[in-house]
Amino acid sequence: MHIPDNYLSPSTCMVMGAAMLPVWTVAVSKVKTEATKAKLPMIGIGAAFSFLLMMFNIPLPGGTTGHAIGGTLLAILLGPYAACIAITVTLFIQALLFGDGGILSFAANSFNMAFIASFLGYFIYKFIKDRAKTAKGEYLGIIVGSYVGLNMAALATAIEFGIQPLLFTNAEGLPLYSPYPLSVSIPAMMIPHLLVAGVIEALFTVAIYSFIKKVSPDTIFEGTKHKIHPIYGLLVTLICLTPLGLLASGTAWGEWGADEIKNVVSGGKQLGFTPAGMKNGFSFNAILPDYSVTGLPEIAGYLLSAVAGVAIMMIIFKIISSFHKKNSREIPKS
Amino acid sequence: MPDWLVKNQPYSPPPDKDQFINKSILSILRILSKLKSQSGYQMDKFQVNAALKVAFTFLLVILLSLSTSYTFILVVDVYLLVVLSLMEGKEIVKILSVSLAMAIFTFMILLPNVVLGNTYTSMMITLKVLSTLIAVNILSHSTRWHSITSALRRFGVPNIFILVLDITIKYISMLGDFSLNMLYSLKLRSVGRNNNKYASMAGISGTMFIKSKEMAEDMYAAMECRGFTGEYTVHNKWKWSMADLLYILKTVAIITAFLYWGRI
DSSP states (O other), X not given: OOOOTTSSOHXXXXXXXXXXXXXXXXXXXXXXXXXXGGGHHHHHHHHHHHHHHTTOOEEOTTSOXXXXXXXXXXXXXXXXXXXXXXXXXXXXXXXXXXXXXXXXXXXXXXIIIIIIIIIIHHHHXXXXXXXXXXXXXXXXXXXHHXXXXXXXXXXXXXXXXXTHHHHOBOTTSOBSSOOOOHHHHHHHHHHHIIIIIHHHHHHHHHHHHHXXXXXXXXXXXXXXXXXXXXXXXXXXXXXXXXXXXXXXXXXXXXXXXXXXXXXXEETTEEOOSOOHHHHSSOOOOOSSGGGOOTTXXXXXXXXXXXXXXXXXXXXXXXXXXXXXXXXHHHHHHO | OOHHHHSOOOOOOOOOOOHHHHHHHHHHHHHHHHHHHHHTOOOOTTOOOHHHHHHHHHHHHHHHHHOOOHHXXXXXXXXXXXXXXXXXXXXXXXXXXXXXXXXXXXXXXHHHHHHTTOHHHHHHHHHHHHHHHHHHHHHHHHSOHHHHHHHHHHTTOOHHXXXXXXXXXXXXXXXXXHHHHHHHHHHHHOOSOOTTHHHHHHHHHHHHHHHHHHHHHHHHHHHHHTTOOSOOOOOOOOOOOHHHXXXXXXXXXXXXXXXXXXXX
């Protein structure tokens, strides 16, 4: 899953870097406050562990071998923030010192493996574990978390590959970077991951976790006490999927602009005219019109809009819930 | 002496699949040998500052990725070949084998695209992948890794990150040695057919984690005893040398070449 340089355009890499910067900043500050200085060496040694884990080959049917990434496993063992830093450091060493994975695509690789695989995997694990309080529930959480985490990371990689020919072509219309569209890159990445790599990841994660739990249960990361709201997992998934929106070339049904409505086909006939009310009506100039920002490539604008949209939704929800709390506090008084 | 001890009993163990143990051993050995060869590196004859080298390599990678000019990429390739030719034979083999393997892999992936008639882009991407990998591998093979990490400090990478990076590089070799011994013993003790090997593999990784946790605690104790407060400073002073100036001239030359041929 390590993307080498020149498969992605530099601007995609910059967008991924912009997406990872806040993640890294939050992870570093979380680790600094959550963990004492005593945990600092643990992150480094955890990174060495994750590096070596990728060296362990597991037999596959047909005589070949494969290896696990260990994103979800590390997140369960060290906590998601420490795991994020540990995997980032591993990827960095692989890119700069071993030539495995690109330097420019380092941020994209971190996004896929250090962010999606570890955070999403961990949240799914925690979500299931908190609801099914038995040991079986915990193992189910690990299996589902590591399987989905890895596959979502693979999907993100496939999307990053697949949007290249849509966005970056030379004057003759030939792709400059990875030439395969989403219709090729998604099946090519997802089929082996869904069938093989995800299964390996899940098996390996469960096997190592159960071993550590049996031998030395107190070394495992405790995690926060409060339950994780399912909405966060959904949000992460949705942000990852936003570039897919670029695929749909048409406008969403019912969201036509004034210039588009005359081409709308209804009952086999084109509408053929623009309703006067729409033509001369109120036109709202959004700050991010059509999810693109001037001066930024379309994909960057799209991602930026996604992040902004999520942030705005969260702000609205928080404001609503703060009113709700105020009201519910007032009721017992009266 | 009992009878059965004197008798000759041939034992031929049933064939067993342990390819995955061999592969794991080999891949860990490869990493360890690369780490060990690090300590043997002679400092560069021309002693160019590591920070300059890192900055130049990053710049080269970016320019290569941005460029759409075949000429520019060829110019860079020629430059890289010149640098390669000045290195030792052993190093050249290592650098070329890693880089060519990845470039061939890239070409295989792009093959359907060539069949579709898009030869130019496919060749460009393959060449770019090859040149980038050679550039990065030259950096990693000609510079000591601890000078690369301390060079990153100059670029404003946070202390905590560099400390973690240094610890990681050291402990990859320590944990690697440790797990290598476990893999050897798993291989030696699996006489005949051993169906428990898969479970042992998880045991080895799990033990590696527990061991790493212990090592981390020991390391922190040792650091604290020596007065570690969480700060990590770089001490070596920057001294300009003739080689540095030449290196900067080279950088300027590459940028000029990019502007001349490699229009974005």
